[in-house]
Amino acid sequence: MRTPSGHKVYAMAAEYPSPSALYEAAKMVRDAGFKRWDVFSPFPIHGMDDAMGLGKSWLSAVVLVGGITGLLTAAILEFGPSWIIYPLIVHGKPYTWRTVPAFFPIMFELTVLFSAFAAFFAWQLMNGLPRWYHPIFNWARFTRATNDGFFLAIEARDPRFTEIEAREVLERSGGQHITIIHED
């Protein structure tokens, strides 16, 4: 979709005066059947995932995999050298299953370390970050999204998107400064 002047349209967007107004608007847009849309706020709004019809984040699964990887890494790192490559008897302590607990601290630490890295990279990759350019930044008002602005944008890619329908739902939900955002 393009504007008369030939710009490609990214989205139709509106600003809302408060978190509660944005929350109510999100429910309306969800119920109107839009799929490719998003809300923007300076802080996470409690309950917004439900208002947008989003489920629980599956990031936890990635972190579980990270944790298991860390545990296995530690096990290989410890048992490999200590039991196989160069068994070293210190303080006369043998390598039997009874002495395995002495390996636990490092297993624990590496489980934590790998889980943390998994969480850190997962939240960025799952969000498509880092991405230093984004069409929504073309909207001058949008700088307030990290200060005290509350925004909702319905993307032109949405199968239900028409200018009239998008504008109608944004107006009906109390959106202000309704505008079209260019792709470039």
Add this chain to the structure above:
Amino acid sequence: MDSASTVPDIIEGETSTSPQRPLARVPLVLNKRNFSWITERISGVVEQPAPRWWWVMFTITSAIASIGLFCIGYQISTGVGTWGLNHPVGWAWDITNFVFWIGIGHAGTLISAILYLLRQKWRTSINRSAEAMTLFAVMCAAIFPGIHVGRVWMAWFLAPLPNNYGIWPNFRSPLMWDVFAVSTYFTVSVLFWYTGLVPDLATLRDRATTKMRKFLLGVFALGWRGSNRHWRHYEMAYLLLAGISTPLVLSVHSVVSFDFATSVLPTWHTTIFPPYFVAGAIFGGFAMVLTLMLPARAIFKLHDIITPQHVDKMAKIILLTGSFVTYAYAMEFFMAWYSGNQYERFAFWNRILGPYWWYWWVGMLFCNMLSPQLFWFRWCRRNVYVVYFVCMCVNAGMWYERFIIIVGGLHRDFLPSSWGLFHATWVDIWTFIGTLGIFTSLFLVFVRFLPSIAMSEVKIVVPEADPHYHSPNGHHSIAAGGKERI
């Protein structure tokens, strides 16, 4: 920002004269400040030119840090003999300082992770700077084990790599656990801290005026745009980082305590050490948080964000953990008596009556056990001078405690013929003071260049942030005044 002049600083629709509901909670942000006030006040610290006091402070602290760095260089180039270490006291100020600094870090993680899991909303005002404090404290801590080995170029022996004979490090040694625990702790703290910083860096990026600031903040903010689809994964990541940091922080000081507890030395060889060390770490760390936070709050006029309620709650945690520590001290004496072990009994008599007697009476008894008892009284918790006095006592007391445990344990063990005393040299003393300079310099740089309060998190605890919030006169804040907030 031009909006500063047009936006009233309070949430519209609520006036300061509105009657207080009798059962309402005391607000975490006072004077009904709104979102943009929070942004302005916290970003302003970073965006305005450095005030003169900052340069004065930074000059002093960086001079002290330079002396510390010189001492480290001197120690490395000359040898560990520049310290007062000797037989039988082979660990003294170096390991005392290590345990002291690593313990201080624990309060930051407690605030950022454990209080998050416990839904303690008041943590939002203090978590960022407490986490920064953690990082700087762990950096200072890491210096000491690094250089006390004597030949720092052999420090790679700490890594899980085989040496030139193909021998691997002993993975069942507490010292090896320590390497993993501390390095994991530092790494995870950095990741957690940076994750929390990203939305605030985006705030600064969107306010940046110079090209350099726009570029640098733009890069480090990762293109964050406050999308709820992003917040969804972000919050889960934050929750999980908090969840894994919680057992991590408990493990780190437990592992530090294993360095002592797995030995056979009287006063070290006890099973009470892990919880005792963790409680002491949080105790000392909270004192350091307040030591840094109270002046910062006064200088930057952050009284509406770091309120008397925050100070009060931190004082209560100091009282609680101080009581754990007091219990642990008492239990050590009890076990020494109850065990019937003559060496153990002697070591504790020696602790209170031996050559280091005054370290115990001043450091452990007065500073750690008695001074926090003032916090039973509300007046003391609300008086910043009393709070500051107690925090200074605790800072000193926790250093003494580690000295007593380490040197007190080593200087008179089983054989009277090998008894001895420890005498600190000027290198010992100035290396420690130097790390205080490094720590405060890093903290000053932090408050100068990064938002020292988590803006995006403080905004959540403002009542208006609740999606079900309605201002008392039944309108959204926009409608109440009939004018738009531009």
